[in-house]
Amino acid sequence: MPELTATARSTPRRKRERGSHERALVESILDEGLLAHVGVLTDEGPVVLPLVYARIGDQLYLHGAPGNHLLRAMTEGAPACITVTLVDSLVLARSALHHSMDYRCVVLFGTGERVDDPDEQRAAVDALLEHMVPGQAEHVREITAAELRATAFVRFPIDEGSAKVRNEGVVDDPADLDLDLWAGVVPVSTVFGAPAPADARAATLPTPAHVTARAPSP
Amino acid sequence: MPELTATARSTPRRKRERGSHERALVESILDEGLLAHVGVLTDEGPVVLPLVYARIGDQLYLHGAPGNHLLRAMTEGAPACITVTLVDSLVLARSALHHSMDYRCVVLFGTGERVDDPDEQRAAVDALLEHMVPGQAEHVREITAAELRATAFVRFPIDEGSAKVRNEGVVDDPADLDLDLWAGVVPVSTVFGAPAPADARAATLPTPAHVTARAPSP
Numbered sequence: 001m002p003e004l005t006a007t008a009r010s011t012p013r014r015k016r017e018r019g020s021h022e023r024a025l026v027e028s029i030l031d032e033g034l035l036a037h038v039g040v041l042t043d044e045g046p047v048v049l050p051l052v053y054a055r056i057g058d059q060l061y062l063h064g065a066p067g068n069h070l071l072r073a074m075t076e077g078a079p080a081c082i083t084v085t086l087v088d089s090l091v092l093a094r095s096a097l098h099h100s101m102d103y104r105c106v107v108l109f110g111t112g113e114r115v116d117d118p119d120e121q122r123a124a125v126d127a128l129l130e131h132m133v134p135g136q137a138e139h140v141r142e143i144t145a146a147e148l149r150a151t152a153f154v155r156f157p158i159d160e161g162s163a164k165v166r167n168e169g170v171v172d173d174p175a176d177l178d179l180d181l182w183a184g185v186v187p188v189s190t191v192f193g194a195p196a197p198a199d200a201r202a203a204t205l206p207t208p209a210h211v212t213a214r215a216p217s218p
Numbered sequence: 219m220p221e222l223t224a225t226a227r228s229t230p231r232r233k234r235e236r237g238s239h240e241r242a243l244v245e246s247i248l249d250e251g252l253l254a255h256v257g258v259l260t261d262e263g264p265v266v267l268p269l270v271y272a273r274i275g276d277q278l279y280l281h282g283a284p285g286n287h288l289l290r291a292m293t294e295g296a297p298a299c300i301t302v303t304l305v306d307s308l309v310l311a312r313s314a315l316h317h318s319m320d321y322r323c324v325v326l327f328g329t330g331e332r333v334d335d336p337d338e339q340r341a342a343v344d345a346l347l348e349h350m351v352p353g354q355a356e357h358v359r360e361i362t363a364a365e366l367r368a369t370a371f372v373r374f375p376i377d378e379g380s381a382k383v384r385n386e387g388v389v390d391d392p393a394d395l396d397l398d399l400w401a402g403v404v405p406v407s408t409v410f411g412a413p414a415p416a417d418a419r420a421a422t423l424p425t426p427a428h429v430t431a432r433a434p435s436p
Contacts, residue, residue, distance in 0.1 A: 037255035170416035193405030198388035
């Protein structure tokens with residue numbers, strides 16, 4: 001698939017060397033993230049909410065209740081911006097204003113489209129489960145047509161957007177490098193803990209291997 | 219200080235029992251988060267970017283380069299929505315569409331104001347450093363007037379908004395509870411790793427205790 005589309009708004013204005021339209025990089029960040037922050041222009045101004053998502057090829061999928069305000073605005077053509085951010089480290093410099101974070105993020109622009117085809121809806125749900133825990137799509141009760149009808153699905157193109165990566169650690173002013181001050185980075189990571197069964201019934205069953213693999217026991 | 223202001227857009231439309239205007243809850247989420255997703259209505263539509271932030275009382279502070287498109291739009295009165303999200307666990311249900319996450323988030327609405335007073339700017343920088351690593355504000359080279367002049371600061375009121383918390387674990391349909399399927403939660407947490415010095419000079423200095431405290435060595 002081609003690289004992402006570079007437009008004025010999908011090209012970082014500052015620190016352009018940190019920006020990229022490379023699709024493989026964009027996909028790796030989207031696949032590692034857990035939540036997207038979805039910003040939509042509604043009749044009450046911009047609204048930014050965290051939503052789970054899934055990627056299938058060059059499309060991102062969101063879902064929710066049919067009355068979901070954000071999803072409805074998207075399907076009515078409201079402009080949207082979807083951002084997924086991974087924090088890699090705190091950057092502690094010698095000067096206050098060079099404090100920062102190393103991070104990777106993807107920012108996508110566009111408009112959503114309602115997904116009505118049950119097969120595409122099922123594929124989106126499968127992708128969502130696989131995104132949360134690889135292997136999970138095979139381990140659930142089969143979804144019903146009624147459940148799909150009671151859910152709103154939105155497709156959003158992974159097209160106009162970019163990845164932005166800061167991976168520089170500390171960048172202090174040359175004059176500050178000899179100060180008697182420690183400077184460095186503190187790595188930040190997202191860690192999955194030991195799975196806990198939902199109830200007594202689940203506790204009688206072994207924790208599935210794919211779940212344990214997501215969250216290795218110590 | 220009073221609770222946050224409940225308006226139509228700052229009151230969750232669905233699952234209202236998860237929403238709260240309680241200031242102490244809002245502040246605890248803002249203080250634990252690392253990044254805010256800042257959504258601003260620009261002339262190119264809504265833009266959502268991750269930014270570091272600090273809280274002082276009932277104000278949130280953002281900063282960046284003077285040319286920063288988002289901050290400039292905010293100081294020109296563009297409506298904005300600032301969201302901070304903490305993920306607490308993956309929720310793996312027996313049915314696909316009951317998969318979810320337990321999370322805590324704060325969503326704030328309003329418009330920003332430019333901060334020109336150097337004392338308020340300094341206080342914002344101190345709060346930002348303390349937010350990243352408690353104790354850090356004391357361990358940096360003193361900020362200069364020229365540095366402050368070369369930085370844009372924005373104040374955003376913690377007023378119209380709400381916290382939303384999902385802390386329910388698995389909620390399956392009653393008919394699914396006896397299925398031969400495991401269900402449960404996988405805890406998710408943000409973990410700070412061992413600090414790494416920026417360069418040879420920093421490596422000659424002991425890692426400050428407040429940094430080690432943020433990121434306890436194993």
